[in-house]
Amino acid sequence: MRASIRPVDLAKAYRLLNHGPTVLVSARHQAVDNVMAAAWCCALDFDPPKLTVVIDKITRTRALIEGSGRFAIQIPTLAQLQLTQAVGNRSLADDADKLAHAGVELFEQEGHDLPLVAGCSAWLICELIREPHNQEAYDLFIGEVVAVWADERVFRDGRWHFETADRGLRSLHHVAGGHYYAIGEAVKA
Numbered sequence: 233m234r235a236s237i238r239p240v241d242l243a244k245a246y247r248l249l250n251h252g253p254t255v256l257v258s259a260r261h262q263a264v265d266n267v268m269a270a271a272w273c274c275a276l277d278f279d280p281p282k283l284t285v286v287i288d289k290i291t292r293t294r295a296l297i298e299g300s301g302r303f304a305i306q307i308p309t310l311a312q313l314q315l316t317q318a319v320g321n322r323s324l325a326d327d328a329d330k331l332a333h334a335g336v337e338l339f340e341q342e343g344h345d346l347p348l349v350a351g352c353s354a355w356l357i358c359e360l361i362r363e364p365h366n367q368e369a370y371d372l373f374i375g376e377v378v379a380v381w382a383d384e385r386v387f388r389d390g391r392w393h394f395e396t397a398d399r400g401l402r403s404l405h406h407v408a409g410g411h412y413y414a415i416g417e418a419v420k421a
Contacts, residue, residue: 236383236384236385237381237382237383237384238381238382238383238384238388239379239380239381240354240380240381240382240387240390241380241390242280242281242377242378242379242380243278243279243281244380244390245275245281245283245356245377245380246275246278246281246283247387247390247391247392248307248354248356248380248382248387249273249274249275249283249305249307249356250275251392251403251415252274252405253273253307253308253403253404253405253415254269254270254271254308254316254403254404254405254406254412255269255270255271255273255285255305255306255307255308256268256269256270256305256306256307256308256316256319256349256352257269257270257273257285257287257293257297257303257304257305257306258293258303258304258306258338258346258347258348258349259293259296259297259300259302259303259304259346259347260296260300260302260345260346260347261295261296261297261299261300262299264292264296264324265296265331265338265347266292266293266296266324266330266331266347267293267319267331267334267336267338267347267349268287268291268292268293268319268320269308269316269317269319269320269406270285270286270287270320271406272284272285272286273285273286273305276374280376280377281376281377281380282361282374282375282376282377283305283356283358283374283375283377284372284373284374284375285303285305285372285373285375286370286371286372286373287371287373288371289371290323291323292323292324292325293324294371294373297360297373298360298367300360301359301360301362302345302346302357302358302359302360303346303358303360303373303375304344304346304347304348304355304356304357304358305355305356305358305375306348306349306352306354306355306356307352307353307354307355307403308349308351308352308353308403308404309351309352309353309400309401309402309403309404310399310400310401310402310403310404310414311351311400311401312349312351312352312404313404313412314334314335315334315335315336315349315351316404316406316412317410317412318330318333318334318335319331319334319336320406321410322334336349337349337350337351338350341355341357341379341381343379344357344379352383353382353383353386353387353401353403354380354381354382354383354387355380355381355382356375356377356379356380357377357378357379357380358375358376358377358378359375359376359378360373360374360375361374361375361376383401385397385398385401386398386401386402392415394415394418395417395418399414402414402415403415
């Protein structure tokens with residue numbers, strides 16, 4: 233892990249998602265790792281911190297999450313645009329080397345048996361809160377956030393600092409059909 237990566241207080245975990253970024257979802261089960269992109273992820277609760285993410289039935293990542301009961305949410309950066317697009321449009325079912333072809337570098341954080349994507353700006357480790365009806369009817373998964381880290385070059389003191397960080401660290405926001413925006417300038421009310 234980079235020297236600039238620091239733990240984030242669980243009470244501030246929701247702040248990593250409040251601005252609506254596209255996320256990378258990773259999971260591991262029975263020695264199989266996968267990463268997918270998801271546009272629909274949001275904070276759900278503060279204490280304990282929880283989030284929701286929509287994961288379609290056809291994805292391999294969903295089967296890994298359902299099998300293991302764990303997953304990670306990562307905030308990819310503008311520098312990872314091509315990687316994000318690739319993992320969002322390739323299936324592990326069709327390409328056994330999907331992660332290598334997309335240029336994904338994985339690492340693990342001590343004490344957490346999950347693949348994490350290097351180069352992101354934040355990582356949230358989640359335990360699945362099983363809600364079979366929501367999962368089946370709406371593809372909606374709920375996770376309790378149990379550990380959080382962020383790159384202090386862009387997230388420190390409990391908030392994002394996109395306005396002073398390198399442009400390549402800005403978060404991605406998928407709007408449709410492979411079209412993204414990077415987060416813009418800061419403004420105050």
